[in-house]
Amino acid sequence: MEEPKKRTSMSVREMGRLLGLGKTESYYLVKKNYFKVITVGTTMRVMIPSFEEWYANQSFYKKVDGPEPGSQLKLTSVSAEELGTLLGISEASAYDLIAKGHFERIEVLGKMRISNESFWKWYATQSIYRTLEDQAKDSEKMESTLRMPEIARMLGIHRNQVYDIVKRANLETIQIGRYKCVTKDSFYHWYESQSRYTLKPDAQTKGRSE
Structure with missing residues (x-):
């Protein structure tokens, strides 16, 4: 048994119903030449492949019951x-x-x-x-680092002093998004090797497990 041939065209009225449009707006689309239209006798017909290509490359018109527009766009x-x-x-x-x-x-x-x-x-x-995806990745990286303002609060010093410490002690830094961060390992290794600075009580309770 032969399979029925796939339709290659539809009437302007069918196209309008597909998009939930009235007669006037349906013919407006036809006149704009967004898709291929042929005339059979005295009737205009919209070529379905051309219509679907147009539909996939725009996002304004949406089918009443069908996939979202603009898949190619x-x-x-x-x-x-x-x-x-x-x-x-x-x-x-x-x-x-x-x-x-x-x-x-x-x-x-x-x-x-x-x-x-x-x-x-x-x-x-x-x-x-940053994209939401990259923001999620950044959050994971942040868990193993400390930002400059965080270190300043932990030590009770000005942020400029932190930058000086990072430079002099050659602490390991990584760029995460817009932030330059210090790895926790390098910070605590430096902290334990010196006696000038003391962590604030609330920072001491967090320690390496942050």
Whole structure:
């Protein structure tokens, strides 16, 4: 038994119902030439493969009952909202970043997006902003380190003195995101080798187990 042939086109009305649109907006999309339309007799028909390609490359129109739009679009670009989610910041802060000209802008159906390529190029040049994934990794690394303000509080000294100690004692430091940190092992090794500085009582209760 032969399998039924797969449909290659649909009427403009079917396309409109698929997107939850009325007649006027359905024909508006047709006139914009977003996808291939053919005329059979006196009837216009929307070519399904072309329609699906358009659907995967935009995020404004959504099917009433179907997959989310923009599956291909999201592989190459992100919206301000998606940028905010990626970095764990508000959408307003994401717009501020975009306004500074860090990224290549792309307009899709009147909506502004930025290219993924330009985002990752920018991301590699700075350490202030971190993706949620990298923030999680940073948290794990932080557990084995101490930040300069932490050491200052632990010793009851000014932060500038901490930088001097780090330099003179050649303590092991690592960069985690925007922070320069001292490894706990090198700090406590230095601490036990000197007698000038004393840990504050609350810091002594934490010790190496931090």
